[in-house]
Amino acid sequence: MEGPDKWALLDRLTIAADSFELSHRTLTVLKALLSFLPSRHIPDGPAGVVFASNARLSDRLHGMPESTLRRHLAQLVRLGLLVRRDSPNRKRFARNRGGEIASAFGFDLSPLVLQAELIERAASEAEAQQERLLAQRDRILVLRHALIRQEGNRALSDEAGRLLRRKPEAETLSQLEAQLRAALEAVESGALECEPSAPCLSLSTVQVSASDSQNERHIQDSDKSYLNSERTHRSKTPDVKTADNCKPSQEEAGVTLADVLETCKEARSFFPERLRDWRDLVRVGDQIAPMLGIDQPVLIEAKRNMGAESAAVTVLCLLEKAATIRSPGAYLRRLTQMACEGRFTLSPMLMALRNRGNCQLTT
Known part of the structure; x- marks a missing residue:
């Protein structure tokens, strides 16, 4: 009589490993034992006994030390997933009669068949959990x-x-x-006051007690003004006010697009196309931020306090030093707080990257 598919049963047992207190190495030993069965299904009787020596099992386990192998075999026996059938001299062998195995001494895998339903139930519970x-x-x-x-x-x-x-x-x-x-x-409820480490925004900027939908509308409306700041700058219309009109444009602050592109070269690995203007740079910064693990709310807050262009340049600078910055999101938050306090400028940060002698971004 054929039992269940041995590999399907092993997969379910792997899912339920924690329920049976099975380690990865112990499951690997069980897999090696199953590989000695010639059929895909676990047979009952002597045909379901694996009589391979420890040396052969060790070879199939890519040289696992025999002391380690014996420990994992003992664990499988202790858990009741297999039974040891010892011969009088404790050797493992089989006797054939009429082309079939009449008797065998070794590791009997029939307990796996008997516990198939228990294994399936434990695997289903593990999946649900x-x-x-x-x-x-x-x-x-x-x-x-x-x-x-x-x-x-x-x-x-x-x-x-x-x-x-x-x-x-x-x-x-x-x-x-x-x-x-x-x-x-x-x-x-308005009970939480602004933390010392957080940027303390005025109520005109963020209404903490507003509902989620109001906050979301505020973020979206503000974000539109960031993207429109480039259009306003180009048109040179002084009467048009935006959310960033209190901040100088990058070129007025002594930072040109050419300076940024010459300094922040890592972005080309991801976006090889030529960036023609600040709008393209802001778009690339928006795409790089999640790649660095920067959450969308953190990026939006940076845009609100720095301006869309400065935030994009900062993100590209963080990409340059991604290998040495543990948390780009936390770093951007700190720079955003400095911008909120009026202590943030781009020029020193870009200069530090250009010199490469200073391994930290400074402001």
Whole structure:
């Protein structure tokens, strides 16, 4: 009688590995044992006994030391996934009769067949748990982005980002989700004051107590004015006011587009086409920012305080030093805060990159 497909069963057992306290190495040993069965299905009786020696098993495991092999075999026996059938002299061998295996001594894989339903159930539960974790992570990401957008608890949003890069358990994720919800509620109720490390924006710039839809409209409207600043500059119409009219254009600040393109060469690796004007540079900066792990709300805030052109140049500078900057998003936040305080200029940063003698971006 044929049992289940051995490889399909191994796949399900791999998914349910945590339920059976199986390590990757132990599963590799089990896979080697299954490879000695000539058929794809696990047979019952003596035909389901693997009688390969430790030396042959070690060879199939690419030279695994026999002491390590014996430890993993003992773990499989202890978990009841296989049974050891010892001969009187503890040698492993099989006796044939009529072209079939009549008796065999070695590792009996029939317990895998008997536990097939248990393995399938454990794998299904593991998959369901994984889906719940993914859904929980998605909710936390949404809450974190909302908290960043509304200028909420910055330390908590940073910690959430670090935590999500690991593999936290469900309980940890639940606690984090509750903390993020509480922080958002505090922001919406106006109870959360501006943190010392965060850019303290006036109510005319950001209305913390406004609803999500109002904040979203504010960001979109402001973002349009950034992109329109280039058109306003070109037309040289002094009567037209934009969100950036209090900030000098890049060329007025002593930074030309040619200077930027000559200094920030890494962007050409991703966008080899020629950048003709500042609008093209802003577009490229918008595309590079997520590649560096910079969240959209952080980029929008940089545009609000620096201007769209300065923010784009800053992003290209961060790309130049991506190998030495641990968190480009946090770095851009700090520069945004300096811009909010009137202490940010592009020229020293570009000069440091041109000289290459100074390995840090300075302002």
